[in-house]
Amino acid sequence: MTPQTEEAVNMFSKELALHAYRQMLRIRMFEEQVNELYTRALMPGLAHLYSGEEAIAVGICEALKKEDYVTSTHRGHGHCLAKGATPNLMFAELLGKEAGYCHGKGGSMHIADPATGNLGANAIVGGSMGIATGAAFSSKYLNNGLVAVCFFGEGALGQGLLYEVLNIAQLWKLPVIYVCENNLYNEYTHYSETTAGDICARATAFGVKAETVDGQDVQAVYSKAKQLIDDARAGGGPAFLLCNTYRYTGHHVGDINREYYRTKQEEQEWKTGRDPIQLHGERLLHEGFTDKATLDALESEVREEMKAAVEFAIATPYPALEEVEMHVYA
Amino acid sequence: MPDTTDRELTFAQAVREALAEEMRHDSRVCILGEDVAEAGTPFKVLSGLVEEFGTNRVFDTPISEAGFTGIAVGAAMTGIRPVVDIMFGDFLTLTMDQMVNQAAKIHYMSGGKWKVPMVLRTTLGASRRSAAQHSQSLHAWLCHVPGLKVVIPSTPADAKGLLKTAIRDENPIIFFEDKMMHHKLKGPVPTGEYTIPLGVAEVKRVGKDISLIATSSMVQVALGAADMLAEIGISAEVVDPRTLWPLDEKTLIDSAKKTSRAIVIDEGYGRYGVTSELASVISEGAFYDLDGPVLRMGAMHVPIPFSPPLEDLTVPTEKMLFDAAKKLCSKS
Ligand SMILES: Cc1ncc(C[n+]2csc(CCOP(=O)(O)OP(=O)(O)O)c2C)c(N)n1
Ligand SMILES: [Mg+2]
Numbered sequence: 001m002t003p004q005t006e007e008a009v010n011m012f013s014k015e016l017a018l019h020a021y022r023q024m025l026r027i028r029m030f031e032e033q034v035n036e037l038y039t040r041a042l043m044p045g046l047a048h049l050y051s052g053e054e055a056i057a058v059g060i061c062e063a064l065k066k067e068d069y070v071t072s073t074h075r076g077h078g079h080c081l082a083k084g085a086t087p088n089l090m091f092a093e094l095l096g097k098e099a100g101y102c103h104g105k106g107g108s109m110h111i112a113d114p115a116t117g118n119l120g121a122n123a124i125v126g127g128s129m130g131i132a133t134g135a136a137f138s139s140k141y142l143n144n145g146l147v148a149v150c151f152f153g154e155g156a157l158g159q160g161l162l163y164e165v166l167n168i169a170q171l172w173k174l175p176v177i178y179v180c181e182n183n184l185y186n187e188y189t190h191y192s193e194t195t196a197g198d199i200c201a202r203a204t205a206f207g208v209k210a211e212t213v214d215g216q217d218v219q220a221v222y223s224k225a226k227q228l229i230d231d232a233r234a235g236g237g238p239a240f241l242l243c244n245t246y247r248y249t250g251h252h253v254g255d256i257n258r259e260y261y262r263t264k265q266e267e268q269e270w271k272t273g274r275d276p277i278q279l280h281g282e283r284l285l286h287e288g289f290t291d292k293a294t295l296d297a298l299e300s301e302v303r304e305e306m307k308a309a310v311e312f313a314i315a316t317p318y319p320a321l322e323e324v325e326m327h328v329y330a
Numbered sequence: 331m332p333d334t335t336d337r338e339l340t341f342a343q344a345v346r347e348a349l350a351e352e353m354r355h356d357s358r359v360c361i362l363g364e365d366v367a368e369a370g371t372p373f374k375v376l377s378g379l380v381e382e383f384g385t386n387r388v389f390d391t392p393i394s395e396a397g398f399t400g401i402a403v404g405a406a407m408t409g410i411r412p413v414v415d416i417m418f419g420d421f422l423t424l425t426m427d428q429m430v431n432q433a434a435k436i437h438y439m440s441g442g443k444w445k446v447p448m449v450l451r452t453t454l455g456a457s458r459r460s461a462a463q464h465s466q467s468l469h470a471w472l473c474h475v476p477g478l479k480v481v482i483p484s485t486p487a488d489a490k491g492l493l494k495t496a497i498r499d500e501n502p503i504i505f506f507e508d509k510m511m512h513h514k515l516k517g518p519v520p521t522g523e524y525t526i527p528l529g530v531a532e533v534k535r536v537g538k539d540i541s542l543i544a545t546s547s548m549v550q551v552a553l554g555a556a557d558m559l560a561e562i563g564i565s566a567e568v569v570d571p572r573t574l575w576p577l578d579e580k581t582l583i584d585s586a587k588k589t590s591r592a593i594v595i596d597e598g599y600g601r602y603g604v605t606s607e608l609a610s611v612i613s614e615g616a617f618y619d620l621d622g623p624v625l626r627m628g629a630m631h632v633p634i635p636f637s638p639p640l641e642d643l644t645v646p647t648e649k650m651l652f653d654a655a656k657k658l659c660s661k662s
Contacts, residue, residue: 096637096639105636106636110461124421124463159394186364188369189365318638319640321639324635325632
């Protein structure tokens with residue numbers, strides 16, 4: 001371990017470690033309820049679950065300030081929660097209710113929340129790369145010290161926009177971190193069939209520093225993110241962080257039969273051997289930060305929090321019909 | 331068209347059959363798109379094609395719409411007949427430079443020397459609770475550009491016959507499929523081989539009091555409204571242009587002249603849209619025979635909202651069309 005990373009690891013204090021655990025659990029339990037809503041036919045449309053990838057959103061957002069910016073994807077619940085969103089308002093949005101973050105206009109794929117620096121989830125693959133880079137541009141222009149994080153799946157590496165903004169971000173030394181969540185699949189196609197060459201080399205070709213991290217290890221993600229974010233904030237320019245991960249369930253909640261593109265065994269291996277919550281829980285126990293009974297109690301507490309949020313969302317009303325024509329123009 | 335049998339296919343099956351037949355006939359025809367091979371597209375429209383034709387004819391691409399559409403343009407110029415799959419019509423925006431500045435103009439700019447025989451298949455239509463970036467009907471954008479042809483079928487039989495023609499055409503063609511019709515709409519499809527020429531509208535229901543000019547998903551809406559109108563003694567004619575460019579102006583105008591009233595209904599936005607253009611064509615051509623203004627009915631002028639009660643307001647319904655038609659007929 002280099003002295004620098006040792007220092008970073010040390011920065012992951014007991015308090016932070018426990019908070020990270022709770023946050024990952026909240027994302028997992030949030031999505032448990034999303035799936036439940038889908039199977040009970042209570043949720044309109046579809047949703048893309050983040051289960052298995054929690055350590056990335058949490059590791060990165062723990063290294064950000066509340067005012068820092070994030071942009072998210074169609075698989076965005078984890079990013080929103082990790083950045084500080086409230087489950088009640090998220091579930092209300094998922095059900096298209098007035099109380100939702102976007103008055104029900106956005107739904108699962110478009111949650112946005114200025115109060116937590118969330119510029120919005122995006123249903124166009126790669127669609128937020130310009131937006132995140134633009135937020136970094138304004139940070140530099142206004143000299144306000146904010147950093148922008150652009151979350152995207154490895155499928156978005158196919159979008160030309162990425163290479164345009166990487167080039168500009170490096171030329172102009174913009175404080176933006178491009179976080180590539182490689183969960184191995186672009187929908188139903190393995191990424192190796194769509195991605196030539198070395199992923200990080202795409203960033204380093206522009207002189208953008210690139211790092212790779214185990215996306216199942218929240219502490220490792222946090223440590224790397226902290227370095228890159230602090231550096232960007234200090235004027236060091238953009239960075240690219242490749243996080244290797246896996247989505248546990250289908251591309252979306254309706255993608256049930258997956259055997260034609262990946263094996264049950266592969267899914268099982270990730271779930272049992274590389275689960276970010278389990279791994280981090282073991283670490284907490286090993287460090288003596290907590291005990292098993294406390295973790296179990298936390299799980300019930302968080303599950304109850306999410307169930308209550310769902311109940312809130314179900315009970316709260318739809319927007320008034322007049323709202324359909326509101327918000328088209330500012 | 332050969333005799334229709336009692337064979338019924340879904341819209342998706344009809345599209346797939348057209349592609350399979352053309353791929354069997356012509357080894358130059360190939361498919362490019364995201365998750366088109368083993369997955370058969372997320373809408374399962376292309377299921378089975380890779381099994382028959384292999385991955386040398388059905389190409390799974392990276393998520394690079396501009397890139398693979400551009401490749402299709404170049405491939406079409408140099409001896410291939412690519413059929414590009416753009417999963418959601420909303421992603422057309424990513425292909426626009428390739429379609430508008432490249433594909434549409436190459437034949438003209440080269441003084442007729444190069445040709446771009448390609449088809450871009452994509453979707454339109456809201457109502458899936460998919461929100462603003464997965465629900466748009468952007469076909470009017472393409473109709474605006476000289477050099478492109480735009481096909482917008484409303485039935486399985488039309489989809490099959492028109493897609494076959496499109497694949498054989500020498501020009502870049504955009505082919506729009508309503509994603510709600512893929513598996514929900516079934517209809518008779520002739521068993522034998524047939525094609526349908528571009529630029530020929532079809533009267534889907536004969537009537538005498540009012541013409542409902544409808545496209546794609548809105549044809550079913552118009553037929554439903556026509557049933558409702560019949561109950562109150564109004565005889566509505568439903569006309570489907572089937573291709574927006576080339577446009578069968580004569581059939582639309584003749585219908586309006588005959589009935590003296592017309593409403594144009596299309597799922598795109600009305601503002602500067604398909605309904606505006608068709609209404610102008612009818613107004614100009616049938617003005618002296620009309621008993622009222624030609625009305626337009628399209629999507630509400632808002633990004634499509636996610637919330638179900640709001641989304642339902644944005645798309646024209648049978649009831650809205652019925653009310654508008656009834657009112658128009660009572661005025662004169
Ligand atoms: C521009 C664009 N093309 C295609 C799609 C359809 N689509 C939605 S998600 C997805 C796969 C994305 O894969 P990846 O970026 O790896 O994200 P993941 O779903 O794995 O999180 C595709 C092709 C889209 N939303 N936007
Ligand atoms: Mg992926």
